[in-house]
Amino acid sequence: AQSVAQPEDQVNVAEGNPLTVKCTYSVSGNPYLFWYVQYPNRGLQFLLKYITGDNLVKGSYGFEAEFNKSQTSFHLKKPSALVSDSALYFCAVTMFSGGYNKLIFGAGTRLAVHP
Amino acid sequence: EAQVTQNPRYLITVTGKKLTVTCSQNMNHEYMSWYRQDPGLGLRQIYYSMNVEVTDKGDVPEGYKVSRKEKRNFPLILESPSPNQTSLYFCASSLSIWTRDANEQFFGPGTRLTVL
Numbered sequence: 001a002q003s004v005a006q007p008e009d010q011v012n013v014a015e016g017n018p019l020t021v022k023c024t025y026s027v028s029g030n031p032y033l034f035w036y037v038q039y040p041n042r043g044l045q046f047l048l049k050y051i052t053g054d055n056l057v058k059g060s061y062g063f064e065a066e067f068n069k070s071q072t073s074f075h076l077k078k079p080s081a082l083v084s085d086s087a088l089y090f091c092a093v094t095m096f097s098g099g100y101n102k103l104i105f106g107a108g109t110r111l112a113v114h115p
Numbered sequence: 116e117a118q119v120t121q122n123p124r125y126l127i128t129v130t131g132k133k134l135t136v137t138c139s140q141n142m143n144h145e146y147m148s149w150y151r152q153d154p155g156l157g158l159r160q161i162y163y164s165m166n167v168e169v170t171d172k173g174d175v176p177e178g179y180k181v182s183r184k185e186k187r188n189f190p191l192i193l194e195s196p197s198p199n200q201t202s203l204y205f206c207a208s209s210l211s212i213w214t215r216d217a218n219e220q221f222f223g224p225g226t227r228l229t230v231l
Contacts, residue, residue, distance in 0.1 A: 004157075009155075032217045034219060036222075041224070041225075042224055042225070043119070043205055043222035043223050043224045043225050044158075044205065044207075044220075044222040045222070046219040046220070046221070049217060049219060051217045090157060090158065094217075100165070100212045100213050101212040101213070101216070101217075102160070102212075103160075103220065105150075105157040105158040105159075106157050107155050107156060107157040108157055
């Protein structure tokens with residue numbers, strides 16, 4: 001079955017430390033991969049995407065993600081966390097169905113950055 | 116400003132009382148979709164629309180209806196709401212979602228619905 005796993009419900013990081021939010025997927029073919037962020041009382045905002053090419057993708061707010069095909073992972077990273085990065089993060093993967101893309105979302109990981 | 120708007124943002128209603136949540140986008144996007152977000156389940160797709168007058172079921176369509184009479188609007192209708200439809204609902208749009216494209220989706224601010 002097609003699926004996306006975010007193995008950690010919550011990640012706690014001290015401000016200034018590097019952060020990683022994990023995502024693995026099980027989708028056939030070569031999917032497109034996305035990260036979205038949800039701040040309190042807001043909709044999801046697009047952070048970055050991987051389509052093809054360089055395995056390290058840079059996105060908004062200093063975030064980047066590393067695609068690893070052999071491990072079917074797409075972990076989100078940031079070298080130095082900010083308190084304002086505290087939010088809910090969703091990994092999403094496209095499933096190609098009938099000529100169009102269908103997004104499959106992970107359950108989300110809550111990132112808490114402490115001063 | 117390019118955006119997806121939803122109304123109302125918060126709604127408390129009772130079982131069986133029909134309601135509509137509106138969604139509008141000003142980006143001339145072809146594709147629109149409704150999701151519900153529940154703790155531990157992420158976002159699950161309810162219905163989607165590839166273009167005007169073209170709609171189809173997502174993963175959890177039971178108890179919902181949609182229509183797409185204009186490109187910019189995609190209302191979600193609950194004919195007879197039940198408590199298990201208490202959730203956070205998001206509307207989203209995208210330029211297109213054909214396989215050759217990799218367009219991200221733009222999300223509305225969400226509608227928190229409580230059905231008593």
